[in-house]
Amino acid sequence: xxxxLRELYQEVILDHSRHPRHFGPLEHATHNGExxxxxxxxxxxxxxxxxxxxHIADIRFEGRGCAISQASASLMTDMxxxxxVAEADTLMGGFLDLxxxxxxxxxxxxxxxxxxxxAGVSAFPMRxxxxxxxxxxxxxxxxxxxxxKSE
Amino acid sequence: xxxxxxxxxFPILSRPINGxxxxxxxxxxxxxxPKQVLEAMTNFASSSYSNVHRGVHKLAAESTEAYExxxxxxxxxxxxxxxxxxxxTHGGTEGLNLVSYSYLAPRISAGDEIVLTKMxxxxxxxxxxxxxxxxxxxxxWVDVREDGSINAAAFGAAITPKTKLVAVTHxxxxxxxxxPIKDIVAIAHAKGVPVVVDGCQGAVHEIVDxxxxxxxxxxxxxxxxxxxxxxxxxYAKRAHLKSMRPFNGGGEMxxxxxxxxxxxxxxxxxxxAGTPPIIEAxxxxxxxxxxxxxxxxxxxxxxxxxxxxxxxxxRQFNWLRVIGEAEGKGAILxxxxxxxxxxDLATILDHEGVACRAGHHCAQVLMDRFGLASTxxxxxxxxxxxxxxxxxxxxxxxxxxxxx
Numbered sequence: 001x002x003x004x005l006r007e008l009y010q011e012v013i014l015d016h017s018r019h020p021r022h023f024g025p026l027e028h029a030t031h032n033g034e035x036x037x038x039x040x041x042x043x044x045x046x047x048x049x050x051x052x053x054x055h056i057a058d059i060r061f062e063g064r065g066c067a068i069s070q071a072s073a074s075l076m077t078d079m080x081x082x083x084x085v086a087e088a089d090t091l092m093g094g095f096l097d098l099x100x101x102x103x104x105x106x107x108x109x110x111x112x113x114x115x116x117x118x119a120g121v122s123a124f125p126m127r128x129x130x131x132x133x134x135x136x137x138x139x140x141x142x143x144x145x146x147x148x149k150s151e
Numbered sequence: 152x153x154x155x156x157x158x159x160x161f162p163i164l165s166r167p168i169n170g171x172x173x174x175x176x177x178x179x180x181x182x183x184x185p186k187q188v189l190e191a192m193t194n195f196a197s198s199s200y201s202n203v204h205r206g207v208h209k210l211a212a213e214s215t216e217a218y219e220x221x222x223x224x225x226x227x228x229x230x231x232x233x234x235x236x237x238x239x240t241h242g243g244t245e246g247l248n249l250v251s252y253s254y255l256a257p258r259i260s261a262g263d264e265i266v267l268t269k270m271x272x273x274x275x276x277x278x279x280x281x282x283x284x285x286x287x288x289x290x291x292w293v294d295v296r297e298d299g300s301i302n303a304a305a306f307g308a309a310i311t312p313k314t315k316l317v318a319v320t321h322x323x324x325x326x327x328x329x330x331p332i333k334d335i336v337a338i339a340h341a342k343g344v345p346v347v348v349d350g351c352q353g354a355v356h357e358i359v360d361x362x363x364x365x366x367x368x369x370x371x372x373x374x375x376x377x378x379x380x381x382x383x384x385x386y387a388k389r390a391h392l393k394s395m396r397p398f399n400g401g402g403e404m405x406x407x408x409x410x411x412x413x414x415x416x417x418x419x420x421x422x423x424a425g426t427p428p429i430i431e432a433x434x435x436x437x438x439x440x441x442x443x444x445x446x447x448x449x450x451x452x453x454x455x456x457x458x459x460x461x462x463x464x465x466r467q468f469n470w471l472r473v474i475g476e477a478e479g480k481g482a483i484l485x486x487x488x489x490x491x492x493x494x495d496l497a498t499i500l501d502h503e504g505v506a507c508r509a510g511h512h513c514a515q516v517l518m519d520r521f522g523l524a525s526t527x528x529x530x531x532x533x534x535x536x537x538x539x540x541x542x543x544x545x546x547x548x549x550x551x552x553x554x555x
Contacts, residue, residue, distance in 0.1 A: 002169070005502050009495070009553050040494050041511040041524040064524060066492035067554060124498060 007120035008127075009067065016071035021078050026060040033141025035133050042069055042130070046137045054085050059138075066130050072118060073134030079114060085142055091115075092135050098122070099131045154453040156534045157445070160185035164534060171504030174539035179324050179352060179483055179530030180508050182377045184438070191437035192379065196430050203429055204403060204420075218429050221436035222419070225384045228439045229369060230360040236392065238385045238419040239427055243351040244274040246370030246385035247318075249422060250347050251278035253395040254368070254387075259315050261287030266309045266344075267318040268293045268301055269520045270326060273513040275318050275349040288315075295520055299326035299475035303334035310342050317346045321353020321369075325512045325528065326475025327458075327483030329357060336365050345391070351375055351383075355532075356454060356481040358447045361386050373431065377533075378438030382431035385422075392418035399424035442533075450533045454482035457531045461540040468547065470555075474526055482531035485512075488547070490555040493525040499553060500527075503546035505539075 026047035033046045044063035051057045059081055061073045076095075080088040094107040095115050101122030104112060121131045158164055161183050166173055175183060195217060201210035203218045218239075226234045240246045255265070265279045269292050282288040291314070293305045306317060317339045322329050332353075336346045345367035350359060354371040361369050368391070372383040387395075397404055397415050401424035406414040415421045442450065461484050465471050470489040488496055493509035500507050508528045511518045518524065529543055 002502055005499065005553070008498070014554070039510060040492075041515065041518060043524075066494040068495070127494065127498060130494060 004120065004123040008124060010117060010120065012117040013071040013120075014067060016074040017067040020061070020070055020074040022060050022074070022081070024060050024062060026058060029058075029060075031141040031144065033137040033139075033144065035137030035140070037065070037069070037129055037133050039129060040066070042066065042133065044069065044073055044134050044137050046073075046134060046141050048138070048141060050085060050142070056080050056083055056085065056088060061134055061137075065133070066127075068118075068121060068127055068130040069133050072131045075114070075118065076134050076138065079111070080138070088138070088142070092139060095135060096132060099128050154446070154449040156453065156536055157185070158534055158536075160187060160441075161534050162186060168504040168506070169502050171502075172538075172542070174503075174505045174542040176529040176531065176535065176539060176543060177506045177508050178355075178532030178535070179375070179528065181374045181380070182355070182532050183534065184377055184379065184434075185441055187441050188378055188434045188437045192430050192434040195433040200430065202426055214429055217436075218427065218432050221432035222384075224436040224439050225371075226386075228359075228443070229354070229371070229384075229386050230362055231386050232362055233389055235417075235419050236386055236389050238387065238392075238422045239432060240370070240383045240385050240422075241381055241428065242374070242383040243349065243370050243372035244383075246368075246383055247274050247347065247349060248278045249385055249398050250316075250368050250370070250387070251281060253398045253422065254391060255316055256282060256286065257396055259286055259288050262289060262313060263287075264289045264291050264311060264314045265316050265318060266291045266293060266306060266314055266339075268320070268330075269295045270299075270301070270323040270328065270514065270517045271318065271320055272324050272349060272351070273515070274351075275320055275347075276516060279316075279318060289313075292516070293319075295326070295328075295517065296477075298477050299323065299328045299480065300477035301328070301330060303331045303338060306335050307338045307342075310339060310344055314342070314344050317344055318349070319346065320349040320351075321359070322356060322481050322483075323475065323514075323517070324352050324483065325485050325514050325517055325526065326477065327480040327485070328475060328477040329353070329479055329481055332364050332366065340365065352481070352483075356451060358451070367391060373435040373438060376435075376438050377441060379428075379431040379434040382428040382435050384435075387418075389418075392422075395422075397424070398422045401425045403427070445533065453533065454531050454535065457535045457537060457540060458482035458484060460537050461529060461531070461543065464540055464544050465547070468551075470551065471547070474521060474523070482535075483528065484530070485526040485528045487523060487526055488551075491550055493527040495554055496527050496547075496550050499550040500543070500546040503542060503549065505529075505542050505546045507543070 029047035042065035199213040347368035369386040404424040497509035
């Protein structure tokens with residue numbers, strides 16, 4: 001198999017896409033976002049609970065999409081869980097650089113290692129949007145003015 | 152009848168993609184151009200080009216003649232009764248928008264209805280949504296049956312005294328269904344309702360006779376007919392054209408302009424404001440001549456044979472579901488593959504040199520009807536071969552191995 005294809009569809013990605021982490025609705029979410037990729041019609045929802053110290057106490061995602069978008073969403077939820085909103089934002093900046101094939105912003109080595117499974121996307125410019133959908137959705141959820149009301 | 156695909160006419164087909172032989176199965180999105188079209192455009196631009204109409208110099212005369220000749224070629228291709236029933240547009244989308252803006256908008260009020268089908272391309276939906284949003288028109292949807300066909304009689308039920316227009320595609324760009332236009336037109340006309348047909352796919356695969364179909368409007372796009380982008384045509388019955396308000400305003404479409412008055416040119420010039428796509432018109436005509444020269448019936452038979460070969464080949468995969476199996480359908484194969492998203496599939500196929508389209512194909516209403524977010528689509532053209540299908544099948548098997 002061609003190397004770039006092997007890298008794109010490596011086992012970690014397929015595993016995340018087949019068995020997405022933190023998948024489903026989230027009760028008492030403080031922030032909710034919905035993203036749409038008009039190219040393929042895929043939709044994703046991201047729900048978060050942000051606590052008083054601005055930590056992401058919980059996160060879930062819903063929706064159906066290609067292996068790349070599902071894996072990216074699943075990996076994202078894994079990585080931002082427990083971090084502050086600011087840290088999540090930095091992580092997102094690094095991720096966007098990575099999938100666009102640009103030099104990633106300075107991130108801790110651990111984070112780079114984990115995000116690197118998505119680096120293969122940069123060889124497929126038509127697929128970058130698939131990889132970034134969940135991240136943009138999370139960002140818009142976090143930025144959406146007043147947090148959604150919790151019961 | 153034997154037809155050998157003239158692959159040598161299409162230089163792009165010999166370009167390797169990702170180190171593999173290209174299997175271009177995306178002609179329904181846009182067809183490749185034969186060198187006859189490319190050369191006609193280059194020759195015209197190198198020897199005769201100028202702006203059209205009004206000019207008195209030799210190049211203006213030659214360009215005007217070539218442009219008007221292209222109109223005549225389109226008229227003949229669609230078997231329009233009069234050459235002035237052909238408006239040269241900037242594409243299929245513009246033709247349908249022109250009908251919405253110039254014909255229907257002045258005739259429609261709140262509560263009036265437009266009947267259309269759930270298999271329409273967005274270009275035959277959104278212009279009608281405009282009238283819903285702006286003027287309170289109501290859209291009435293004729294359903295698509297499970298096999299991808301529609302029942303002409305359903306139009307009889309959908310049309311009421313409030314119906315002002317029926318909008319329907321000749322051929323679905325997703326399902327490949329060929330709709331019974333003649334029957335639909337007869338039903339609509341019996342109730343005094345005109346019919347606009349999106350012919351962007353239909354004119355490619357069917358031999359169109361607008362007089363026999365008795366359609367009121369028929370829109371086509373050059374680039375799907377192996378011609379250049381940026382040009383298309385709208386056939387409209389003369390009686391309608393005379394009563395339609397202008398579309399874009401500008402040069403070429405006027406009779407006289409003063410400080411406080413404007414009068415308009417007769418159709419079709421009234422609807423062709425500004426400098427038209429002249430070189431493209433020459434290419435468009437060359438493409439139609441090319442198709443006619445090869446033999447439309449022979450092309451259709453060839454495409455359908457390649458489609459049938461593909462359809463039979465994918466039957467071996469119990470994990471693949473074909474969407475659209477209407478009787479008499481044309482050469483488009485859409486499918487959903489279990490456990491494989493269309494975009495992942497298309498990426499892997501591309502690596503095998505197979506160019507397929509993945510997504511909603513600008514037909515989200517249809518996708519919703521079938522409960523799908525997207526499909527993968529292989530569409531066939533006059534240059535398609537069984538080798539292309541074999542590449543597709545090999546690619547599908549490979550994708551299955553990688554993704555599931």
